[in-house]
Every structure is written in C-alpha cells, then in structure tokens.
Amino acid sequence: MKIAIFNGSPRKQNTAAMVDAFCEGAKSAGHEVEVFHVGRMNIAGCKGCEYCHTKGEGRCIQKDDFDKLLPAYKEADIIVFASPIYYFGMTAQMEAAIQRAYCIGKPRKAKKAVLLLSMGSSGYRSAVAQFEEYMDYVKIENAGIITAAGSENMSEEKLSEIRKLAKNI
Numbered sequence: 001m002k003i004a005i006f007n008g009s010p011r012k013q014n015t016a017a018m019v020d021a022f023c024e025g026a027k028s029a030g031h032e033v034e035v036f037h038v039g040r041m042n043i044a045g046c047k048g049c050e051y052c053h054t055k056g057e058g059r060c061i062q063k064d065d066f067d068k069l070l071p072a073y074k075e076a077d078i079i080v081f082a083s084p085i086y087y088f089g090m091t092a093q094m095e096a097a098i099q100r101a102y103c104i105g106k107p108r109k110a111k112k113a114v115l116l117l118s119m120g121s122s123g124y125r126s127a128v129a130q131f132e133e134y135m136d137y138v139k140i141e142n143a144g145i146i147t148a149a150g151s152e153n154m155s156e157e158k159l160s161e162i163r164k165l166a167k168n169i
C-alpha cells in the first residue's frame with residue numbers, strides 16, 4: 001500500500017518521532033511510505049473562490065506548496081495526519097493543507113486514515129472530533145488515533161504503540 005504522511009509540525013521533535021515510528025512500522029510490513037513536511041511548507045488558506053469547481057476543473061487558482069501534496073491526496077491508499085496541538089487544534093499549516101483539498105472534494109484512492117497528535121498536556125478533543133467528522137464526510141475509514149501528551153512524547157511505550165498500528169494497518 002502507498003502511505004502518505006502529512007507532518008504538520010514546523011519542528012523536528014515530538015511529532016517527527018511519531019512520524020518516524022509510523023514509518024518504521026509501515027515499512028517493516030512492506031508498505032511504501034512518503035513523508036510530507038507540511039509544517040514547513042508555504043500553503044495559503046482556501047479563498048473560497050470556487051475556481052476549482054468551475055473553470056479550474058479540480059485545480060486550485062493558488063500556486064504554492066499545496067501542489068506538492070495534491071498527488072498524495074489523489075494516489076495514497078492510506079493518509080496519516082500527524083500534528084502538534086496548537087491552541088486545541090492542529091497547526092495552521094495542517095489546517096490549510098486539509099482545507100485546500102476542497103479542490104478535489106475527496107482523496108480519490110484513500111481507504112484509511114490515521115491521526116497522530118502530540119501535545120504539551122491537553123486540548124486535543126476538537127482535533128479528534130474534526131478528524132472523525134472529516135473521515136465520515138469523505139468516507140474514509142478511521143484506522144486509528146494516537147495521542148502523546150507531555151512525558152508520553154518520545155516514550156518507547158508510545159512509539160511502539162505507533163509502530164504496531166502502522167505494521168498492522
């Protein structure tokens with residue numbers, strides 16, 4: 001299976017450790033994995049201009065790093081959304097990446113998705129609710145949600161939980 005991992009963190013720390021663990025597990029099961037460093041990309045918010053649904057025929061009028069994610073949205077069998085919690089949601093970069101996929105409506109091939117969240121202490125419920133509603137809307141199976149708070153970040157226990165999920169996906 002082709003797995004696309006969107007890492008919404010601008011840093012290479014806690015979320016990156018979750019992403020690395022997921023990669024290890026998925027690769028050990030023979031999956032093809034590609035990581036996209038969404039948190040370090042320049043992706044503007046959706047303008048709501050509807051160009052994509054009219055003259056654009058599925059193409060966004062804005063030209064930026066979202067173009068790098070589009071093939072993954074179209075071709076991945078499994079999408080992993082990994083992000084730190086910033087003020088009770090995912091990072092702005094990740095939110096922009098999700099909302100810009102409005103141009104294609106629904107990831108074309110994806111059958112499953114996973115949510116990985118890192119945080120200092122708490123405040124992840126709205127990010128989880130958003131993911132669950134999004135998966136219902138696009139009719140993609142929620143294949144698992146793993147959160148790491150405070151000292152759980154980078155802990156061997158949490159990373160092995162992630163490896164296991166990825167291996168068995």
Ligand SMILES: Cc1cc2nc3c(=O)[nH]c(=O)nc-3n(C[C@H](O)[C@H](O)[C@H](O)COP(=O)(O)O)c2cc1C
Nearest residue numbers: 009011013014015084085086087088119120121122
């Ligand atoms: C702007 C900002 C907002 C944050 N908001 C929250 C929050 O609402 N709840 C929380 O538990 N941690 C919050 N944090 C802490 C991060 O979620 C936490 O440090 C996370 O592990 C960072 O992941 P990273 O190492 O991948 O960047 C915030 C951090 C920043 C920089």
